[in-house]
Amino acid sequence: MTCSEKNFIRALKNQQEPALDFIIDMYGGLVHAISSRILSGSGQQAVDECVNDVFLSVWQKADQFKGDAADFKKWIGMIAKYKAIDVYRQLEKQRLREQQIDAAGETADRTDVEQLFLEKEQKNELLGAISTLSTTDCDIFMMKYFLDMTSEAIAAQLGLSSTAIDNRLYRGRKKLAKNKQLKERLI
DSSP, X not given: OOOOXXXXXXXXXXXXXXXXXXXXXXXXXXXXXXXXXXXXXXXXXXHHHHHHHHHHHHHHTGGGOOSXXXXXXXXXXXXXXXXXXHHHHHHHXXXXXHHHHHHHHHHHHHHHHHHHHHHHHHXXXXXXXXXXXXXXXXXXXXXXXXXXXXXXXXXXXXXXXXXXXXXHHHXXXXXXXXXXXXXXXXX
């Protein structure tokens, strides 16, 4: 069966493929122009997918159409317009989500860098405070808190008892806390 302007609507409603070929040939340019205008800047692939969606929608909803060939042109034009707007909105939502993900990633990266900087500053401040202790106490603090050695291992290395190591750590922490309080009062 060949379709013409007189019988394509009835053939389309009866789901005859020649009718679909006819409307693609007849209205493909109109649908493409509408889609291209609305989706300009979104890429050719988005336009092509929109055009395909329009013809699929026309095929699926053909039984809902009421009117003649002039009304059909308006109807397919409206379907094209609304499909293109839907595609545009979906693409914009996707772009916004990607921007939010990128922004969240940058924020996380910035937070990680800030955290590392703060940790380094605190470590440097702690090293400065430890350096005010006696040489032996400084060595004990370095072994305990930076090398994660046990009191027994430190005692064996320095030739002291583990009780002496624990006492020096206690007194050293007390001295460091007092120095911090003095520093806070001066600032």
